[in-house]
Amino acid sequence: MKIDYGALDLKVGLECHQQLATREKLFCKCKPQLFKGDPEITFLRRLRPTQSELGQIDPAAYFEFQKGVKILYEANSETSCLVEMDEEPPHEINREALEIALIIALMMNAKPVDEIYVMRKIVIDGSNTTGFQRTCVVALNGSIKVDGKTIPIQHISLEEDAARKMGEDGLLVRYRIDRLGIPLVEVTTGPVINTPEEAEKVALAIGRILRATRRVKRGIGTIRQDLNISIRGGALVEIKGVQELELISKVVEYEVQRQINLLKIRDELIRRGVKEKDLKEEIFDVTEIFTGTKCQVLKRAISRDGRVLAVKLPKFSGLLGLELIPGLRFGGELSDRAKFWGRVGGILHTDELRAYGVSEEEISELKRRMNASEEDAIVLVADKIENAKDALKAVIERAREALKGVPEETRAANPDGTTRYMRPRPGAARMYPETDVPPVKITRDYLERLKEKLPEPPDVTVRRLMEKYGINEKLARQLSDSEYLDLFEVIVKETGVAPTFVAATLTETFKALRREGVNLDAIPDEKIIEAFRLVGLEKTSKEAIPEIIKWLTEHEEATPSDAIKELGLTMISDDDLKTLIDGYIEKNRSLVVERGIGSLGALMGIIMRDLRGRVKPETVNKILREKLLEELKKA
Numbered sequence: 218m219k220i221d222y223g224a225l226d227l228k229v230g231l232e233c234h235q236q237l238a239t240r241e242k243l244f245c246k247c248k249p250q251l252f253k254g255d256p257e258i259t260f261l262r263r264l265r266p267t268q269s270e271l272g273q274i275d276p277a278a279y280f281e282f283q284k285g286v287k288i289l290y291e292a293n294s295e296t297s298c299l300v301e302m303d304e305e306p307p308h309e310i311n312r313e314a315l316e317i318a319l320i321i322a323l324m325m326n327a328k329p330v331d332e333i334y335v336m337r338k339i340v341i342d343g344s345n346t347t348g349f350q351r352t353c354v355v356a357l358n359g360s361i362k363v364d365g366k367t368i369p370i371q372h373i374s375l376e377e378d379a380a381r382k383m384g385e386d387g388l389l390v391r392y393r394i395d396r397l398g399i400p401l402v403e404v405t406t407g408p409v410i411n412t413p414e415e416a417e418k419v420a421l422a423i424g425r426i427l428r429a430t431r432r433v434k435r436g437i438g439t440i441r442q443d444l445n446i447s448i449r450g451g452a453l454v455e456i457k458g459v460q461e462l463e464l465i466s467k468v469v470e471y472e473v474q475r476q477i478n479l480l481k482i483r484d485e486l487i488r489r490g491v492k493e494k495d496l497k498e499e500i501f502d503v504t505e506i507f508t509g510t511k512c513q514v515l516k517r518a519i520s521r522d523g524r525v526l527a528v529k530l531p532k533f534s535g536l537l538g539l540e541l542i543p544g545l546r547f548g549g550e551l552s553d554r555a556k557f558w559g560r561v562g563g564i565l566h567t568d569e570l571r572a573y574g575v576s577e578e579e580i581s582e583l584k585r586r587m588n589a590s591e592e593d594a595i596v597l598v599a600d601k602i603e604n605a606k607d608a609l610k611a612v613i614e615r616a617r618e619a620l621k622g623v624p625e626e627t628r629a630a631n632p633d634g635t636t637r638y639m640r641p642r643p644g645a646a647r648m649y650p651e652t653d654v655p656p657v658k659i660t661r662d663y664l665e666r667l668k669e670k671l672p673e674p675p676d677v678t679v680r681r682l683m684e685k686y687g688i689n690e691k692l693a694r695q696l697s698d699s700e701y702l703d704l705f706e707v708i709v710k711e712t713g714v715a716p717t718f719v720a721a722t723l724t725e726t727f728k729a730l731r732r733e734g735v736n737l738d739a740i741p742d743e744k745i746i747e748a749f750r751l752v753g754l755e756k757t758s759k760e761a762i763p764e765i766i767k768w769l770t771e772h773e774e775a776t777p778s779d780a781i782k783e784l785g786l787t788m789i790s791d792d793d794l795k796t797l798i799d800g801y802i803e804k805n806r807s808l809v810v811e812r813g814i815g816s817l818g819a820l821m822g823i824i825m826r827d828l829r830g831r832v833k834p835e836t837v838n839k840i841l842r843e844k845l846l847e848e849l850k851k852a
């Protein structure tokens with residue numbers, strides 16, 4: 218489907234969250250790192266709604282609280298202390314983090330605030346032990362240029378990252394608090410982005426500026442994007458947690474498609490004459506119909522003392538099976554709500570009952586009991602009666618929203634770019650002051666000092682690399698985007714290896730190695746530099762570098778010299794090479810006689826296959842050519 222985004226009045230705003238590479242966390246001295254393996258400490262808390270000063274309680278938080286959700290927090294002593302556990306007040310704000318945030322703000326032409334006030338932002342899911350996230354606005358009203366268009370940066374904030382969710386089992390949710398308190402910078406654009414591609418380009422441009430500071434974390438999970446997306450007649454939908462840049466345009470495309478299809482369903486419902494008052498909260502217990510059912514889902518629930526409850530959606534027949542985006546039907550939207558509000562496994566509905574092994578007799582009995590016609594849809598939930606009731610109430614609520622079109626909500630991104638329901642969109646008045654952290658004045662002097670040593674902007678870096686090292690734009694861009702820019706400059710300076718080769722190795726070759734599953738993070742920079750030094754000293758060849766690097770990641774204690782020895786990648790001397798080449802000519806005598814100098818290419822292939830990594834191709838070519846010409850003269 219070709220979509221005219223202009224005609225749809227697509228508006229997208231981005232919120233980029235980037236972890237900063239500081240020595241300590243934002244409000245304590247813990248290491249801003251994640252831990253692997255078993256936790257040293259666990260503690261259980263009951264989720265509690267936090268009341269703002271205005272006395273408003275987030276309805277979703279209150280709901281979770283009522284349900285009795287408990288959170289098991291996991292910690293170790295290196296990455297968390299009493300602050301993360303909410304047993305001790307936060308310390309003063311981390312000045313290093315504040316400085317990085319201010320640098321980012323200045324690079325985006327934003328105006329820093331005079332004084333930093335830390336605020337509490339209510340969170341509802343247990344991802345913060347306190348029930349709120351600490352955040353502070355650092356600067357306002359910036360802008361960046363992307364393809365000649367000015368993209369307003371509404372604000373730049375500094376905040377603490379949340380705990381990370383490890384799993385969920387019924388009413389128990391597990392979170393790890395190592396991530397809690399890692400400094401994050403949040404960059405928020407105005408909703409001026411008009412196409413999916415533009416959204417991706419803006420995110421890329423912001424990411425480049427963040428990385429240009431060289432003081433942000435790298436790797437998976439260290440940058441996360443939230444998107445606000447709306448189209449004309451649709452609604453503002455917030456999509457959280459897009460980790461891959463390449464996914465952004467996909468997420469926008471799918472969301473537009475989802476909203477368009479929801480509007481079509483609305484129009485169809487209006488055409489069918491469905492009114493909000495038709496959607497009654499009349500829940501029927503229809504367990505008896507299914508006591509002998511062959512449907513596994515229902516059978517299992519009934520065998521565990523569950524009940525089968527049902528509601529009728531008048532004139533909704535056929536609509537629940539409509540696909541909104543790949544893998545998500547309209548019925549799936551109802552199901553997501555049922556899962557969230559009822560903590561049930563999902564729903565069954567009349568558009569798909571047969572596929573689940575419900576018999577014709579059971580369906581007609583169900584319709585008779587529910588007084589449903591062919592035009593109506595029926596939704597079933599089989600679970601504990603309280604859960605099933607909550608689930609069906611949520612289904613009715615969602616069906617009512619379908620009459621209006623697109624509900625405003627917060628959705629989570631899936632790895633394929635589709636999304637799922639996360640929670641209702643939080644209302645206003647979610648912020649109130651954090652009284653435990655004193656405000657920080659930002660002086661003009663301090664800002665002037667920061668302005669004097671602002672990092673090089675990404676475009677300037679690319680041009681400088683091209684001019685200084687004679688590498689092409691593509692390599693310069695890849696290098697500037699990579700985490701190896703500094704390393705590149707050190708290697709070229711210290712080893713004398715050709716810049717283009719170093720750049721290509723650190724970008725393209727390293728990317729290929731990562732794809733192969735080589736853990737490049739396991740090898741320190743010093744060893745990479747040393748490997749290139751050996752190439753510069755002609756102890757080994759350029760071609761040997763990938764093999765050496767790979768071997769070093771598997772042998773932590775070893776040096777690049779060890780790698781060369783172990784792998785048999787020591788350079789062959791010119792004298793030895795000459796003798797070897799004589800041997801190759803002898804072995805392939807008939808080929809040489811037959812093709813003369815034309816055998817050069819074939820022989821090169823054979824020799825390089827055997828000696829790759831231990832000889833320079835140029836040297837082989839030169840010696841081989843000389844030898845062949847000698848041979849031909851003799852003949």
Ligand SMILES: [Zn+2]
Nearest residue numbers: 245247297298
């Ligand atoms: Zn701590």
